[in-house]
Amino acid sequence: MTVAAIKAYDFPPADSLDKFHGAQLIYVGWDQHLLFCAPFCFPLPPSMPFGALVEQVLPGAFGYHPEFKQIDWRQVQWLRSNGTAAGEPFTPDFAKSLAENGLGHKDAIRFRTPGLNGIQGSAS
Amino acid sequence: MDMNVAKKKLSLKERYALMTRDLDWETTYQPKEKVFPYVEYEGIKIHDWNKWEDPFRLTMDAYWKYQAEKEKKLYAIIDAFAQNNGHLGLTDARYINTLKLFLNGISPLEYMAHRGFAHVGRQFPGVGTRVACLMQSLDEIRHSQTQIHSMSNYNKYYNGLHSFPQMLQRVWYMSVPRSFFDDAVTAGPFEFMVAIGFSFEYVLTNLLFVPFVSGAAYNGDMGAMTFGFSAQSDEARHMTLGLEVIKFILEQDPDNLPIVQRWIDKWTWRGYRVLTLVGMMMDYMLPKRVMSWKEAWEVYFEQNGGALFKDLERYGIRPPKWLDQIEKDKDHISHQAWATFYQYSAASNFHGWMPSAEEMDWLSAKYPNSFDKYYRPRFEHWRDEAAKGNRHYNTTLPMLCQTCQIPMIFTEPDDPTQICYRESTYHGMKFHFCSDGCKDIFDHEPEKYQQSWLPVHQIYQGNCFNPGVDPTAEGFQPLPAVLDYYNVQMGRDNMDFEGSEDQKNFAAWRGQATSNT
Numbered sequence: 172m173t174v175a176a177i178k179a180y181d182f183p184p185a186d187s188l189d190k191f192h193g194a195q196l197i198y199v200g201w202d203q204h205l206l207f208c209a210p211f212c213f214p215l216p217p218s219m220p221f222g223a224l225v226e227q228v229l230p231g232a233f234g235y236h237p238e239f240k241q242i243d244w245r246q247v248q249w250l251r252s253n254g255t256a257a258g259e260p261f262t263p264d265f266a267k268s269l270a271e272n273g274l275g276h277k278d279a280i281r282f283r284t285p286g287l288n289g290i291q292g293s294a295s
Numbered sequence: 296m297d298m299n300v301a302k303k304k305l306s307l308k309e310r311y312a313l314m315t316r317d318l319d320w321e322t323t324y325q326p327k328e329k330v331f332p333y334v335e336y337e338g339i340k341i342h343d344w345n346k347w348e349d350p351f352r353l354t355m356d357a358y359w360k361y362q363a364e365k366e367k368k369l370y371a372i373i374d375a376f377a378q379n380n381g382h383l384g385l386t387d388a389r390y391i392n393t394l395k396l397f398l399n400g401i402s403p404l405e406y407m408a409h410r411g412f413a414h415v416g417r418q419f420p421g422v423g424t425r426v427a428c429l430m431q432s433l434d435e436i437r438h439s440q441t442q443i444h445s446m447s448n449y450n451k452y453y454n455g456l457h458s459f460p461q462m463l464q465r466v467w468y469m470s471v472p473r474s475f476f477d478d479a480v481t482a483g484p485f486e487f488m489v490a491i492g493f494s495f496e497y498v499l500t501n502l503l504f505v506p507f508v509s510g511a512a513y514n515g516d517m518g519a520m521t522f523g524f525s526a527q528s529d530e531a532r533h534m535t536l537g538l539e540v541i542k543f544i545l546e547q548d549p550d551n552l553p554i555v556q557r558w559i560d561k562w563t564w565r566g567y568r569v570l571t572l573v574g575m576m577m578d579y580m581l582p583k584r585v586m587s588w589k590e591a592w593e594v595y596f597e598q599n600g601g602a603l604f605k606d607l608e609r610y611g612i613r614p615p616k617w618l619d620q621i622e623k624d625k626d627h628i629s630h631q632a633w634a635t636f637y638q639y640s641a642a643s644n645f646h647g648w649m650p651s652a653e654e655m656d657w658l659s660a661k662y663p664n665s666f667d668k669y670y671r672p673r674f675e676h677w678r679d680e681a682a683k684g685n686r687h688y689n690t691t692l693p694m695l696c697q698t699c700q701i702p703m704i705f706t707e708p709d710d711p712t713q714i715c716y717r718e719s720t721y722h723g724m725k726f727h728f729c730s731d732g733c734k735d736i737f738d739h740e741p742e743k744y745q746q747s748w749l750p751v752h753q754i755y756q757g758n759c760f761n762p763g764v765d766p767t768a769e770g771f772q773p774l775p776a777v778l779d780y781y782n783v784q785m786g787r788d789n790m791d792f793e794g795s796e797d798q799k800n801f802a803a804w805r806g807q808a809t810s811n812t
Contacts, residue, residue: 173739173740173741173742174740174742174743175336175337175338175482175483175486176336177332177333177336180742180743181742182742182746183746184722184724184745184746185745185746185747185748185749185752186724186745186749186752186756187724190756191755191756192756192757194755196752196755198694198727200694200703200714200716202713202714203712203713205631205634205669205673205706205712205714206673206676206677206687207638207689208631208634208635208638208639208689208693208702208704209635209693209694209695209702209703209704209714210693210694210703210714210716211691211692211693211694212692212693212694212695212751212752212755213691214755231691232691235687235689252716252718252725252727253718254717254718254719254720256707256715256716256717258716275725276724276725277724277725277726277727278725279694279716279718279725279727281716289672289712290672290673290676291672293668293669293671293672293673293712294669294711294712294713295669295670295672295673295676
């Protein structure tokens with residue numbers, strides 16, 4: 172315990188997996204597309220196929236961007252957060268679930284779309 | 296014959312001693328450590344409380360006199376402003392949105408500061424410090440009251456100012472300033488003094504009460520200008536108090552230095568993050584600008600703050616960590632913050648808008664290294680889309696930083712095109728941060744920050760709906776339900792300024808005031 176306290180300081184975390192009614196949180200960011208000011212946070216069932224995340228969830232969140240429709244998902248590079256600024260490369264299996272792809276509660280993933288660099292190439 | 300002999304008037308020193316030091320007493324029926332239970336657990340060692348002197352030697356009778364005079368002037372001006380329909384003399388009704396942010400986000404912080412100083416005033420065994428904290432506690436509640444009074448005039452005419460105590464507790468972005476104070480008042484008394492008495496007063500109030508309040512004056516708001524200047528004369532005293540307390544702690548024992556240094560690092564960073572809101576108020580929300588955020592930062596933080604840290608060098612204090620990142624950020628944070636409120640203006644209690652062409656040129660001139668390259672294309676795109684009827688309202692909830700609770704909007708120090716991702720694992724669960732500063736603060740006290748009340752996660756847990764709302768019902772719409780919980784009225788308090796009631800009413804009333812039709 173590092174927190175300075177007058178007695179034992181032992182409280183549960185506010186955002187553990189059991190508090191999300193069967194969903195887990197997944198964060199998704201689109202690199203070089205800061206028209207969306209921050210990565211998004213989604214509560215998703217761990218059994219959801221990765222492909223469903225891409226086909227059913229991401230369009231509602233990122234679809235406003237004029238480049239979204241131009242994305243070739245076969246060319247997309249995925250990264251997952253590993254505690255470093257760079258993250259680590261990640262190859263999702265679209266047919267497998269989030270859990271089977273190794274994505275746990277509060278994992279952050281990013282996707283890069285080569286050739287699509289935001290509004291007028293400004294990373295917006 | 297008896298003569299009346301004029302009694303010798305007390306010197307200031309004698310008077311101060313009588314009205315402060317003589318208020319002290321020794322405990323008799325309880326041991327001292329039980330009467331002051333919070334004074335040792337942070338590790339700070341104080342050997343002689345009598346060494347602390349109030350630099351102003353302020354006594355309660357003098358305090359009442361000064362403050363009563365200031366109050367009289369303040370309320371005379373507020374009254375005259377209200378009776379003259381001073382709100383119609385503003386540059387533009389967009390300005391009022393700064394007051395919505397101020398009333399909801401900043402005035403309750405003054406109240407929290409009042410509570411904090413009342414608490415630590417009770418907890419310090421040194422009587423001089425206790426009396427000084429008492430007076431600061433009174434100042435802070437006075438600031439809260441005068442700000443509410445100055446801004447309540449606008450509540451009669453404009454939307455979004457009707458529910459600030461509830462909004463502070465509930466509206467998503469309010470968790471940023473609220474968590475800052477919750478963090479400070481749940482720390483020990485010495486950390487509170489460094490957090491608020493030192494970092495908050497120096498880093499935040501200077502930038503808020505001087506350049507921003509000048510902005511209020513430039514935009515015709517006599518009420519806000521007057522409370523700002525009335526408060527600022529107290530702030531000068533508070534800064535001195537904070538500084539004197541730090542010097543006192545450092546002089547008492549060399550073991551105190553590393554503890555104080557860590558608090559200075561932590562609270563400068565946390566204060567700097569809260570100031571993101573003030574940055575965008577200055578660059579985007581004042582129709583008539585005084586100076587850019589970057590210019591204000593250079594004068595009030597880099598120059599004034601730099602002199603302060605030089606002064607503390609002889610105690611072994613070094614400048615706060617992450618100054619190199621802060622130096623790079625000044626070209627970016629106000630634009631990144633306004634972009635955020637623009638796209639989330641369906642979920643906030645004030646209006647958003649895109650800067651006009653002339654305002655974008657002003658931003659280009661003030662930010663030659665960043666605005667045209669990174670932000671103008673984004674803003675012009677939004678402006679053009681809005682003109683086509685495709686205004687961008689982002690309705691997907693963002694990822695938040697676990698420490699400052701701001702959405703993860705900040706970019707890497709050396710790459711303004713890349714969001715900064717940082718992560719820690721604690722007890723098997725991942726936590727995410729917007730910066731090295733926020734990660735470092737978490738890593739030191741993960742027990743505390745794992746309990747952060749993050750609005751996005753709370754919404755997903757179902758904790759941000761009014762009683763009786765069933766989020767599992769068919770066709771349930773979360774955004775209107777969350778806005779109900781916030782007491783934000785859809786279409787009146789939020790969305791774009793263009794076409795808003797505020798805009799229309801201001802134009803109509805000003806028309807009546809300046810014409811005969």
